[in-house]
Amino acid sequence: GENVEQHPSTLSVQEGDSAVIKCTYSDSASNYFPWYKQELGKGPQLIIDIRSNVGEKKDQRIAVTLNKTAKHFSLHITETQPEDSAVYFCAPAPYGNKLVFGAGTILRVKS
Amino acid sequence: GAVVSQHPSWVICKSGTSVKIECRSLDFQATTMFWYRQFPKQSLMLMATSNEGSKATYEQGVEKDKFLINHASLTLSTLTVTSAHPEDSSFYICSARDRTGAAYEQYFGPGTRLTVT
Numbered sequence: 001g002e003n004v005e006q007h008p009s010t011l012s013v014q015e016g017d018s019a020v021i022k023c024t025y026s027d028s029a030s031n032y033f034p035w036y037k038q039e040l041g042k043g044p045q046l047i048i049d050i051r052s053n054v055g056e057k058k059d060q061r062i063a064v065t066l067n068k069t070a071k072h073f074s075l076h077i078t079e080t081q082p083e084d085s086a087v088y089f090c091a092p093a094p095y096g097n098k099l100v101f102g103a104g105t106i107l108r109v110k111s
Numbered sequence: 112g113a114v115v116s117q118h119p120s121w122v123i124c125k126s127g128t129s130v131k132i133e134c135r136s137l138d139f140q141a142t143t144m145f146w147y148r149q150f151p152k153q154s155l156m157l158m159a160t161s162n163e164g165s166k167a168t169y170e171q172g173v174e175k176d177k178f179l180i181n182h183a184s185l186t187l188s189t190l191t192v193t194s195a196h197p198e199d200s201s202f203y204i205c206s207a208r209d210r211t212g213a214a215y216e217q218y219f220g221p222g223t224r225l226t227v228t
Binding site for chain 1: 115117145153154155156157160204215216217218219220221222224
């Protein structure tokens with residue numbers, strides 16, 4: 001089965017700084033790489049995802065980079081804002097298969 | 112688009128009783144729905160996968176007789192926690208896969224907080 005590791009577990013940044021969260025996976029069959037944001041008491045919300053045939057994807061302040069050879073992908077948030085404070089989860093999966101969630105990263109953006 | 116709702120959003124029940132949680136896809140048809148459980152400060156753990164019109168597939172360690180899942184239509188799946196105990200208190204989250212969308216996308220509901228007293 002898929003083993004997923006997420007680092008760091010907690011990340012504190014100053015407002016306006018960048019934040020990077022890394023996700024390492026074990027299943028070479030994985031070809032879908034999403035990142036979810038979960039606010040307290042709510043369900044996870046997909047913020048960005050990437051397929052294995054693409055190395056990088058960007059959506060305004062958020063980007064995801066994928067290194068399939070090394071089996072890791074990262075979430076990059078630039079110009080962080082207090083509303084970015086949340087728990088972020090990676091959840092790699094093989095095509096059409098179930099998501100396997102990482103342990104989560106608590107991001108705190110200090111204003 | 113791609114909205115998933117859950118009802119109720121929170122529920123308190125007494126130990127030994129059963130409680131039903133509904134998961135609905137509001138603007139799409141979902142051939143597959145997933146049920147997750149999340150304990151405080153932990154990640155989401157998949158409990159079971161349900162396909163419309165067939166029996167659910169449970170993950171290892173999840174008691175199928177305790178967590179009854181029914182996916183009777185393309186827009187509704189239910190999770191019934193039978194004979195609930197305090198250790199079943201958790202945040203239950205469902206997700207749905209659009210039958211016409213990409214096979215890998217899942218849309219998550221807002222979650223149901225279950226407290227068993």
